[in-house]
Amino acid sequence: MKTAKTTSSEVCTTQEAAHILGISVSSVQQLVEAGIIEAWKTKGGHRRIPLAAVHAYKSTPGSSSAGEAAEHGRSSAAPRPSNGRTAVLVIEDNRLQRELYAGAMGSWGLPLDLVYCDNGYKALLEIARSKPDVVLADIVMEGMDGYEVVKTILHDPELQDVSIAIVSSLDEEEMTMRGGIPAGVVFFPKPVNFDELRGYMRACCARRERETR
Structure with a gap:
């Protein structure tokens, strides 16, 4: 939960987060509900997401392909290195x-x-x-x-x-x-x-x- 000092420039809406990540609003909602992206709700019931959390997720390896997987029902994965396990x-x-x-x-x-x-x-x-x-x-x-x-x-x-x-x-x-x-x-x-x-x-x-x- 952010404090009252958080400014509007430091947070974004679900729609804005979806635009930044290049995925659908529903995919952002699923990420939030899964606890993968931090968010909270205002007294009026509107979800707010820290921009830092959005950019941190965006920089996570595999985040874009995972977002596409949620939207299109598929997954894109790189082959694992051969280590005998x-x-x-x-x-x-x-x-x-x-x-x-x-x-x-x-x-x-x-x-x-x-x-x-x-x-x-x-x-x-x-x-x-x-x-x-x-x-x-x-x-x-x-x-x-x-x-x-x-x-x-x-x-x-x-x-x-x-x-x-x-x-x-x-x-x-x-x-x-x-x-x-x-x-x-x-x-x-x-x-x-x-x-x-x-x-x-x-x-x-x-x-x-x-x-x-």
């Missing part, structure tokens, strides 16, 4: 579940580099910054859920080599109502069977090793 992006909004993943996967002795995002929009930003080898996505989350992220990956030719697994407590009928399990996507019901997940991650690591030879 498998990059795994875990999209999960439940803190306890993230801790369970970290504890389990950290004990397997596999060459995994784990990154965690607690919502779908942050996940798109991460994909834009550094293309992961594997995405493990929870389905039901507030805002942009894991299913939307999965569809974004599947529709982007640049991400066709990303291995995708979805995790959900939804039953078969509920999954069908959301469009079903996409072809090529692995499904793990909650509570997660970590023995099965370990086997999947081992296979992903083996694939990564073959591709980097």
Whole structure:
């Protein structure tokens, strides 16, 4: 929250921020709601954004491509350097579940580099910054859920080599109502069977090793 000393020249509206960043107003709103760009509301309910926060986001690597991903349902990501390890992006909004993943996967002795995002929009930003080898996505989350992220990956030719697994407590009928399990996507019901997940991650690591030879 800015103090009363903040002048009008130091802040901007959502529309002005969208113009500066070259993205839509709705994309700016999503960035604000995700806590990625600082903002507050006036007593009249109008959102105000510090110009410094807008320019700081604009200078972040991958910010422009991530903004486009939010608008057009796609992601543009540069290939990861070959380091012999498998990059795994875990999209999960439940803190306890993230801790369970970290504890389990950290004990397997596999060459995994784990990154965690607690919502779908942050996940798109991460994909834009550094293309992961594997995405493990929870389905039901507030805002942009894991299913939307999965569809974004599947529709982007640049991400066709990303291995995708979805995790959900939804039953078969509920999954069908959301469009079903996409072809090529692995499904793990909650509570997660970590023995099965370990086997999947081992296979992903083996694939990564073959591709980097």
